[in-house]
Amino acid sequence: MLRIAHISDLHIACTPRWEQLNLKRIFGHLNWKLNRCRRHSLKVTERALEKIAADPPDLVILTGDLGQMGLPQEFEKAEDILSPLTRKGIPVFSINGNHDRYGQEPDSDKAFEESRERLALGMKVDESGMLNFPEEGIEIILLNQAQVIPLFKSGGWNGEAAIAKLDSALTDRKTGALRICAGHYPFISPSGIWLPPVCGMRDAEALKDLFIRHQISLYLCGHIHAPFRSTPFDGCLQLCCGSSSITDMVRYIRVDNGAYEIIER
Numbered sequence: 678m679l680r681i682a683h684i685s686d687l688h689i690a691c692t693p694r695w696e697q698l699n700l701k702r703i704f705g706h707l708n709w710k711l712n713r714c715r716r717h718s719l720k721v722t723e724r725a726l727e728k729i730a731a732d733p734p735d736l737v738i739l740t741g742d743l744g745q746m747g748l749p750q751e752f753e754k755a756e757d758i759l760s761p762l763t764r765k766g767i768p769v770f771s772i773n774g775n776h777d778r779y780g781q782e783p784d785s786d787k788a789f790e791e792s793r794e795r796l797a798l799g800m801k802v803d804e805s806g807m808l809n810f811p812e813e814g815i816e817i818i819l820l821n822q823a824q825v826i827p828l829f830k831s832g833g834w835n836g837e838a839a840i841a842k843l844d845s846a847l848t849d850r851k852t853g854a855l856r857i858c859a860g861h862y863p864f865i866s867p868s869g870i871w872l873p874p875v876c877g878m879r880d881a882e883a884l885k886d887l888f889i890r891h892q893i894s895l896y897l898c899g900h901i902h903a904p905f906r907s908t909p910f911d912g913c914l915q916l917c918c919g920s921s922s923i924t925d926m927v928r929y930i931r932v933d934n935g936a937y938e939i940i941e942r
């Protein structure tokens with residue numbers, strides 16, 4: 678059996694240094710100070726991680742928004758927060774969310790990549806973004822969908838090249854394994870509406886076609902901070918685990934109060 682813990686949208690925030698400020702980050706910082714800091718709490722995350730570490734899964738998938746403003750110091754702090762898992766030898770596979778990319782910032786992208794490698798404890802995805810567990814009959818595909826986007830937008834996309842690469846990798850593989858994909862953006866909202874490009878995936882249709890062509894039957898995602906599950910199209914279950922740091926129990930009602938979910942096969 679393979680046990681996967683799914684967490685998402687930690688939104689770990691640090692104060693930007695002067696040289697890290699730009700217009701988008703000024704708004705991001707204000708958004709944090711005036712609004713989000715009251716809705717996200719590290720205590721919620723720490724409690725969830727404690728529970729996960731107490732009954733260790735084989736791996737953890739973190740579906741984006743480790744940080745709040747795409748700052749290298751946020752990724753560093755995230756590693757520290759996640760250390761109760763990594764110290765126990767549980768690899769954490771993280772993909773980026775829109776809050777992990779705040780502009781054309783190679784230093785920040787590099788810091789995210791380096792953090793990601795350390796969190797995964799040296800386990801690597803193959804060049805099409807796949808992790809294989811042949812004994813358990815599971816293939817996990819990790820998609821990085823966060824792109825450099827303008828202020829006040831939160832959408833992203835997979836990109837033609839990434840989808841084509843995955844398509845050709847999956848065409849050559851006839852393993853009969855259960856295929857699980859993880860990305861930041863859900864296909865559909867809790868009310869069943871396809872997310873528009875301004876806040877969802879611009880190329881959701883292309884990803885849907887890929888899922889259908891290659892029987893990808895489970896999609897783990899975040900972005901929407903409320904946990905919910907749905908079937909965006911036949912043959913695919915979408916699991917959004919909600920933010921693993923959210924405290925706002927009025928707007929975001931947690932079914933299990935767990936801030937994470939466990940997937941077992």
Ligand SMILES: [Fe+2]
Binds near residue numbers: 774
């Ligand atoms: Fe988020």
